[in-house]
Amino acid sequence: MEYTRLGRTGLTVSRICLGCMSFKEDPDGWGVDRETSTAIVDRAIDLGINFFDTANIYTAGESESILGDALADHDRDAAVVATKVHPTLGPTAESNPNGAGLTRKTIEQELAASLDRLGMESVDLYQLHRWDPETPIEVTLRALAAAMDRGEVHAIGATSMRTGEFADGLHAAERLGIDGFATMQNRYNLVYREEERDMLPYCARHDVGVIPYSPLAGGYLARPDEEASATDRGEGSDWSHERSGGGETVNARVAELAEEEDLTMAQLSLAWMLSKDVITAPIVGVSSIEHLEDAVEAVEVKLNSSDIAYLEEPYEAKAVKPVFVEPSPGPYRPASAER
Numbered sequence: 001m002e003y004t005r006l007g008r009t010g011l012t013v014s015r016i017c018l019g020c021m022s023f024k025e026d027p028d029g030w031g032v033d034r035e036t037s038t039a040i041v042d043r044a045i046d047l048g049i050n051f052f053d054t055a056n057i058y059t060a061g062e063s064e065s066i067l068g069d070a071l072a073d074h075d076r077d078a079a080v081v082a083t084k085v086h087p088t089l090g091p092t093a094e095s096n097p098n099g100a101g102l103t104r105k106t107i108e109q110e111l112a113a114s115l116d117r118l119g120m121e122s123v124d125l126y127q128l129h130r131w132d133p134e135t136p137i138e139v140t141l142r143a144l145a146a147a148m149d150r151g152e153v154h155a156i157g158a159t160s161m162r163t164g165e166f167a168d169g170l171h172a173a174e175r176l177g178i179d180g181f182a183t184m185q186n187r188y189n190l191v192y193r194e195e196e197r198d199m200l201p202y203c204a205r206h207d208v209g210v211i212p213y214s215p216l217a218g219g220y221l222a223r224p225d226e227e228a229s230a231t232d233r234g235e236g237s238d239w240s241h242e243r244s245g246g247g248e249t250v251n252a253r254v255a256e257l258a259e260e261e262d263l264t265m266a267q268l269s270l271a272w273m274l275s276k277d278v279i280t281a282p283i284v285g286v287s288s289i290e291h292l293e294d295a296v297e298a299v300e301v302k303l304n305s306s307d308i309a310y311l312e313e314p315y316e317a318k319a320v321k322p323v324f325v326e327p328s329p330g331p332y333r334p335a336s337a338e339r
């Protein structure tokens with residue numbers, strides 16, 4: 001395994017982060033059960049992975065509980081654990097209007113609940129799962145700074161925001177004299193490269209660790225296009241967004257090069273991402289130990305510049321993935337903002 005620094009946190013992390021969104025007690029379709037999830041975490045640690053990503057909303061908190069229990073059998077201090085708080089979705093948001101939002105009250109409640117599920121005294125990286133247009137960023141940042149002062153959070157980060165929102169957050173933290181976002185977790189992969197316009201150059205200029213999610217486009221880049229329907233994430237995936245803007249041709253080129261170089265499509269797609277200097281570690285989702293082993297082997301694969309150009313050439317600008325939270329007319333609006 002290779003290791004690198006996580007932005008300005010100074011933390012050392014593996015070049016592969018294990019995404020735990022699919023960990024679930026009783027999968028009824030898409031999802032990975034407790035036994036397999038635990039085996040995946042054990043194997044990840046064997047393979048040198050020390051970086052794990054979850055969220056308060058993943059499988060209504062079950063992901064955090066399963067990850068925490070799995071890590072309890074290992075050295076907690078050796079793991080870098082990242083979780084998130086969502087501005088519009090929360091495990092208790094249906095019954096409690098303050099079960100979601102990035103207010104001080106919600107952050108304190110949700111962080112306490114996450115620590116309880118994880119069975120930990122602190123998380124290493126606490127991320128805002130989206131921008132909250134309803135709460136002034138200064139309120140959110142002060143709540144996060146208090147959590148850092150209490151020793152419950154070691155560093156903060158953000159996911160899927162407009163570059164302007166993210167920059168506003170960093171400027172506000174500077175004004176307040178507190179530690180700002182050290183990381184950006186955004187959607188980025190060979191068939192979704194809109195982040196190359198603003199966000200990635202911004203992160204490079206400001207030494208922000210970049211930890212993209214869906215590096216395999218949720219599985220689309222891990223199998224030939226005609227087999228895309230083999231994955232059902234229970235979200236009515238039709239892959240039309242992945243296929244748009246030259247995506248089908250990119251998929252075909254990934255398949256072709258992978259065959260030529262005796263790699264899996266997942267390895268080739270991850271090797272492309274790892275070739276970018278701005279990337280700290282992709283957050284990979286796996287549903288088996290074999291997937292995990294594939295991802296770890298990808299760290300060794302070094303692509304040459306003509307392979308990279310061949311994979312990138314068919315891509316055309318496409319619609320921005322609709323993951324941002326828009327201001328609501330009322331004070332409270334639970335909304336499914338995440339695909």
Ligand SMILES: NC(=O)c1ccc[n+]([C@@H]2O[C@H](COP(=O)([O-])OP(=O)(O)OC[C@H]3O[C@@H](n4cnc5c(N)ncnc54)[C@H](OP(=O)(O)O)[C@@H]3O)[C@@H](O)[C@H]2O)c1
Pocket residue numbers: 018019020021022053054129159160185212213214215216217218219220222223230231232264266267283284285286287290291292294295338
């Ligand atoms: N911040 C956010 O808003 C956000 C959003 C989404 C995800 N995330 C984070 O990012 C993580 C990864 O997201 P993701 O699941 O969308 O990532 P992904 O890595 O793009 O897709 C994972 C899927 O790809 C397939 N796959 C993986 N390795 C494979 C292999 N070697 N061969 C064949 N298929 C393979 C599997 O599909 P099958 O299961 O169908 O086999 C797997 O579920 C999540 O766990 C979560 O931590 C964050």
